[in-house]
Amino acid sequence: MFKLKLIAKEENLDTVNEFVNRQLAQSSCSTDTRVKIDIAVEELFINIASYAYAPQEPGEVLIKMSFTDTPPAVTISFSDRGAPYNPLSHPDPDVTLPLEKRQIGGMGLYLVKSLMDDVQYRYYDEQNEITIKKIL
């Protein structure tokens, strides 16, 4: 299990990406799969950085990453201590709307759900925990 704990601020996105890609580089992950994981990681981290804490008092996020064998897969979880919030409770955006009616809200999480093989949320031990899984 690999862990990274850091302040949930947008500027820390590069640190998060480096952490995730360092572990993925040790695996059998293709470039295409790595990009999909990077997108999901960005969307989830930025959501936490944007909404989990008050802007003047950013809190921490704990990222845990582990690999399993059959089938080869990676699991990454994000935990924060913000107010309980289940991002999966929102309906998916309508991706068939024309340009004039298009809004970008909700698109990030929709990408996560589409690109990953599994996405789970739980509120546990006073923490929001969102976990993604991708088969490598």
Next chain:
Amino acid sequence: MQIKKTQNQKELILALTGSLDNNTSKQLEAELSKSVEGITSLKFDFSALEYISSAGLRVLLSAQKKMQTQGKMSIRGANQSVMDVFVITGFANIFTFE
């Protein structure tokens, strides 16, 4: 991310290299707000773009809305990963591809 800018009169070509993520999309947004005035043809060259997230989509959507009122916008060279994001989000039906 790097942005290479080529302008021929009212045509502007922006060639992006690297990742259009939450942080670099602000760079593109700033570039667009200063360069797009008076442009009637905005062309994105994505042949060296490796990655796009919803933050990048947001900037492209707002550029498309802006260009709708003053000309046209098109995208060329998007790789498979970038196209996948356009297809999943339905933006493949909204943008024009060369």
